[in-house]
Amino acid sequence: MPSNAGWLDRFVDGLPETRFFQFVAAHILVPYWAWRTPVKLLPGGPPPSVQPGDNVQRMMNLVMPLKDKSPVGRAKAALAIAQNKDEIYAGLDNVGTVHFARFVIVDNNICMFSVYDGDFTNYIRDFIVTIGSVFDAVVSLVDGGDDVIPSEDNVEKFIEWVHAHDMYQVPDLATGILRDQEALNGDTAAPGNDDLRLLPRQLILQLNVNNNVSLGSGYRAYPGYSAAQVRQQFGSGW
Amino acid sequence: MSTVFNPADVQGNILRGYHKPRMRHLMLEVTDRAAARRWLAASTSGGDGVPQITTEEPWETKPETCFNIGLTFEGLRALGTPDASLATFPPEFVEGMNARALKLGDAGPSAPENWPAPFNDPKRVHLIASIYADEIAQLDRLQHQALPDGKGLRPLGAREGWCFDGDYVHFGYRDNISQPRFKEIHDSESYSDSQPMAPLGTVLLGYPTNFEGLTWRVPQPEALGHNGTFNAFRVLEQDVVGFEAYLDKAATELLEHPDVDDLLPPGAEANIHLEPGDSLSRHAALREVIAANMCGRWRNGVPLALSPDATDPSPDVSKTNFDYDGSSRCPYGSHIRRCNPRGGQIVQRVANNSRRLVRRGMPYGPAYDPAKSRGLKKDEPERGLLGNFIGANLGAQFEAMSCDWLNLGLQDPRVTGSNDPLLGANEPETSWFDLPLKSGAAIRLRGLPRFVRTRGGAYTFLPSLSAIRFLGSLTN
Numbered sequence: 216m217p218s219n220a221g222w223l224d225r226f227v228d229g230l231p232e233t234r235f236f237q238f239v240a241a242h243i244l245v246p247y248w249a250w251r252t253p254v255k256l257l258p259g260g261p262p263p264s265v266q267p268g269d270n271v272q273r274m275m276n277l278v279m280p281l282k283d284k285s286p287v288g289r290a291k292a293a294l295a296i297a298q299n300k301d302e303i304y305a306g307l308d309n310v311g312t313v314h315f316a317r318f319v320i321v322d323n324n325i326c327m328f329s330v331y332d333g334d335f336t337n338y339i340r341d342f343i344v345t346i347g348s349v350f351d352a353v354v355s356l357v358d359g360g361d362d363v364i365p366s367e368d369n370v371e372k373f374i375e376w377v378h379a380h381d382m383y384q385v386p387d388l389a390t391g392i393l394r395d396q397e398a399l400n401g402d403t404a405a406p407g408n409d410d411l412r413l414l415p416r417q418l419i420l421q422l423n424v425n426n427n428v429s430l431g432s433g434y435r436a437y438p439g440y441s442a443a444q445v446r447q448q449f450g451s452g453w
Numbered sequence: 454m455s456t457v458f459n460p461a462d463v464q465g466n467i468l469r470g471y472h473k474p475r476m477r478h479l480m481l482e483v484t485d486r487a488a489a490r491r492w493l494a495a496s497t498s499g500g501d502g503v504p505q506i507t508t509e510e511p512w513e514t515k516p517e518t519c520f521n522i523g524l525t526f527e528g529l530r531a532l533g534t535p536d537a538s539l540a541t542f543p544p545e546f547v548e549g550m551n552a553r554a555l556k557l558g559d560a561g562p563s564a565p566e567n568w569p570a571p572f573n574d575p576k577r578v579h580l581i582a583s584i585y586a587d588e589i590a591q592l593d594r595l596q597h598q599a600l601p602d603g604k605g606l607r608p609l610g611a612r613e614g615w616c617f618d619g620d621y622v623h624f625g626y627r628d629n630i631s632q633p634r635f636k637e638i639h640d641s642e643s644y645s646d647s648q649p650m651a652p653l654g655t656v657l658l659g660y661p662t663n664f665e666g667l668t669w670r671v672p673q674p675e676a677l678g679h680n681g682t683f684n685a686f687r688v689l690e691q692d693v694v695g696f697e698a699y700l701d702k703a704a705t706e707l708l709e710h711p712d713v714d715d716l717l718p719p720g721a722e723a724n725i726h727l728e729p730g731d732s733l734s735r736h737a738a739l740r741e742v743i744a745a746n747m748c749g750r751w752r753n754g755v756p757l758a759l760s761p762d763a764t765d766p767s768p769d770v771s772k773t774n775f776d777y778d779g780s781s782r783c784p785y786g787s788h789i790r791r792c793n794p795r796g797g798q799i800v801q802r803v804a805n806n807s808r809r810l811v812r813r814g815m816p817y818g819p820a821y822d823p824a825k826s827r828g829l830k831k832d833e834p835e836r837g838l839l840g841n842f843i844g845a846n847l848g849a850q851f852e853a854m855s856c857d858w859l860n861l862g863l864q865d866p867r868v869t870g871s872n873d874p875l876l877g878a879n880e881p882e883t884s885w886f887d888l889p890l891k892s893g894a895a896i897r898l899r900g901l902p903r904f905v906r907t908r909g910g911a912y913t914f915l916p917s918l919s920a921i922r923f924l925g926s927l928t929n
Contacts, residue, residue: 263555265878267870270861311800312863333857334556336848337801344664344803367667371543371848443800443866453800453866 245423254420255399259381260335261432262395268439270333272314276382276429277327279357284323292325292356299349306346311453312338314442325357332441335381339374343367384429393417458637458653458660460509462680462917466521466583466813467656467843468509468638470629473519473585474616476815477592478686478839479599480571480911481580481606483531488605489580490532494925496522497918504584504599508918509638518595519585522921523684523913525549528579533929534677541673542914545847546683550912551575556856558878563907571609572688572909578609581686581913612688612909614815614839620754622816623691623836624875624904625744627754631773633809645774648795649806656811657682658845663807669846672914677924680917682843685851688909689876690837693821694830696904703898704739715890717742724763727752743898746888747874749787758783784889786868788875791858799864801857808854814840837908847912876905 220228230236261273281288296303296318307313307329316329331338342350347366354360359376366373385392396402396417422428443453465471483489492503499505507519524532526547529539545553551565551572559565571578584595592613600608622628633651634643654660658671659679672678707713722738733741741764745751750772751764759770761782777783777797783790790797796805818836826833844850860877862868867887872879874886879901887895916924 265555265558265560265860267861270856271863271869309802311802333861333863334853337804337853337857340849340853341801341803344667344807347667367664369670370667371670374848375544439870441800441863441866441869443863444869447866 245419248416249420249423252416252420254396254417254424256424257383257392257395257399257421259378259383261384262386271439271441272330272332272435273335274384274429274433275327275329275331275335275338276384276427277329277377277380278321278324278382278427279326279354279360279380281323281325281356282358282360283356288323288356289320292320292353295353295356296325299352302349303346306342306349309345310338310341312341312442314445325353332443335378336374339377340370343370343373347373382427382429383425385431387431392421396421459680460511462919463509463657464521464915464917465507465509465519466585466841467682467811467915468635470632470813471507471515471519471585473587475587475589475592476583476585476614476839477596478612478614479582479584479596480578480609480611481582481600482571482577482609483528483579483605484607485605486531486533490925490927492605492925493522493532493921496520497921497925502598502601504595506918506921507585517586518591520595520599521583521585521915523581523583523686523911523915524924525575525578525580525911525913527576529914529924531579532924533927534924535927535929538673538677541670541678543670543683543846543848545852546912546914549575550685550910553852553912556852557907558855558860558872559907560878561880562903563878568688568907568909572911575911578911580606581911612817612839614817617816617820622814622838623693623818623821624696624748625693626748626750626752628814630750630754632811645771647774647776651806651809654845655809655850656843656845660845662845663809664803669849674923676922677916677920679919681920682845682915683847683851684913684915685840685842685847686911686913687840687842687907688817688837689840690835690906690908692830692902692904692906693836694826694828694833695902697821697823698828699901699904700740700743702900703743704736707739707743707896708736710896712890712894712896713739715892715894716888716896721762724765726764729765743888746784746787747886749783749789756783756789757787782889782891784887785865786862786871786874786886788873791862791864791868791873792854794858794864800866801864804853804864808850808858809844810850810854811843812840813843814838835908837905843915874901877901877903879903 264270281292283291307316312332314330316327319326319328343366351364351366354364363369363373363376386395446453495501495503496506504520507516507521526542526549554560554565582599584592586592600606620627620629631646633655634646635653636650637653652661652663654662654668658669658681662668717739722733722735725733725738725741727733745757750756753764754772755764755766755770756772756775758775758777758781760766776795777790793809794805799805817839819834842851857863860872862871871885881900881902884899884901886898886901888898889895
């Protein structure tokens with residue numbers, strides 16, 4: 216019990232909270248671990264599933280670092296969205312499988328967060344076909360974007376690029392991240408230390424590689440319906 | 454890039470069906486890179502005794518046998534294709550069919566872990582050679598000719614298909630009715646079809662696709678990628694006993710259903726035949742109504758879109774020339790409408806014609822004989838379909854069709870959440886299928902089991918003749 220702990224216990228327990236230890240952990244320990252145990256980048260998007268309910272209302276959290284990391288660069292990104300907003304929204308409407316989509320600037324990233332139905336590559340491919348040329352104006356402002364535009368001439372590359380910029384979605388079960396690491400490495404051995412109270416090294420190392428992640432599959436007020444099912448129920452045409 | 458179509462450069466099993474009653478797929482492993490390359494080089498000319506690859510060149514007299522090959526990504530690698538080239542192949546092909554299982558609905562009993570050899574070890578399946586002939590002796594002769602000593606290529610397994618009843622396949626339907634048509638290709642068996650002609654890029658790399666201004670990446674160098682295409686080879690086991698038992702059960706339940714007269718008015722069974730002139734009981738006629746709704750065609754191939762009430766309409770109707778409008782009585786969830794919605798309304802508005810595939814399938818295993826069957830699946834030999842599903846982009850065609858349409862049913866909110874009644878990854882506890890009624894209402898069938906189980910397969914690249922020469926001439 217904490218109240219019964221002696222002064223030495225309290226001192227040791229408090230060490231991780233000290234600035235010195237935090238500095239050592241962030242600047243020496245983690246880089247050393249990362250060097251000793253390289254961890255692969257986990258891919259973006261939701262995990263594949265055969266359950267119909269898992270294949271509707273899926274999340275895309277696209278984080279694209281701006282080339283120009285200044286207020287001017289952010290303003291250019293804001294204008295690129297504003298100038299093309301109507302066409303982008305009309306295009307999303309025509310893709311047919313998109314529930315919601317919004318554009319956000321976070322730090323020096325232009326982000327597109329959307330909820331869509333079905334397979335990720337089908338979504339992006341239909342998106343390119345519908346409004347790729349308009350969206351190219353946004354992608355041209357992003358680091359590495361020039362390699363994948365015009366998107367119509369680089370469909371496969373564009374889809375892979377979006378996939379790489381879509382946040383990894385940490386499974387709902389916290390230990391799922393460890394299983395994903397094992398799957399990515401082809402590791403079939405029995406699971407190791409899954410005690411998450413110990414802030415496992417694997418989790419730290421994964422977040423060292425995947426800086427931005429989505430935590431879990433998120434809250435839903437209602438079970439999985441497709442965008443077209445919702446539209447049909449409301450009589451708004453699909 | 455040459456966009457002028459040269460039929461002598463394209464393998465012959467892509468754009469036309471050979472209509473041979475026998476075929477054999479040989480799954481091969483490259484054991485000696487240099488010998489395998491010599492074999493490939495010889496196959497383009499028929500030298501060194503290696504069977505010559507059949508091309509798309511028009512023939513005056515149909516050859517006795519035809520011979521074609523497909524290569525997996527592991528096969529390209531085993532042949533020493535440079536890394537820079539390998540990097541230009543699309544990710545779904547690179548990963549291979551086993552790794553894409555969940556997208557294809559290959560879970561549970563269809564999961565790759567349950568596939569028999571050689572498909573349980575995909576790293577070793579390098580090349581699939583396909584022989585087409587009239588008789589088994591010809592298949593044997595060509596196989597011996599192709600693999601006289603096992604040098605360079607080691608056989609891992611074979612699958613043999615045969616047409617046991619013309620174009621009829623194991624569930625008793627007539628198949629092989631409609632394919633994409635291409636304006637560049639002279640089709641000796643032209644038939645009327647309201648569907649637009651498919652651009653050549655639907656099925657060959659290096660040509661315009663269904664999407665205006667959009668082209669698929671051609672694997673490099675050009676000699677390797679141009680005029681090639683991709684194939685999803687599938688071994689699909691069909692549970693005929695289970696299928697017929699389900700029709701029996703569902704028809705029995707329908708007889709008691711309050712709306713059954715809307716589905717099949719009393720006396721209308723006279724319009725439904727299995728054989729010309731036969732007289733079916735109401736139960737037997739309902740079985741056929743259910744089977745027709747599940748497929749979208751009566752078992753003789755007549756489409757429900759044109760003949761919703763009769764198996765043999767008078768006057769006769771086209772089997773190919775139809776579309777799905779708002780009043781069509783072909784169920785949204787039927788197999789043929791799911792997999793190819795033609796011009797009908799769908800959720801993905803740009804996808805109406807973009808996911809089309811060339812399908813070349815042939816049954817395997819003995820025909821089902823109800824007179825000899827005890828009605829137990831465990832007593833029956835394995836039977837099914839050896840399918841080639843060909844398209845220039847596996848992700849945009851075969852996978853897109855499989856994961857969003859065949860299963861899940863995303864194309865129409867009225868079927869979303871259900872799977873294809875014939876091919877889908879169905880579980881009796883959750884599956885459903887709607888039989889549309891003339892009134893606009895529907896009778897919902899439940900408890901459909903999985904009738905088709907995947908028993909193997911591979912994504913292959915069907916290289917052009919130039920590509921086979923390119924691979925045959927590698928020296929690293």
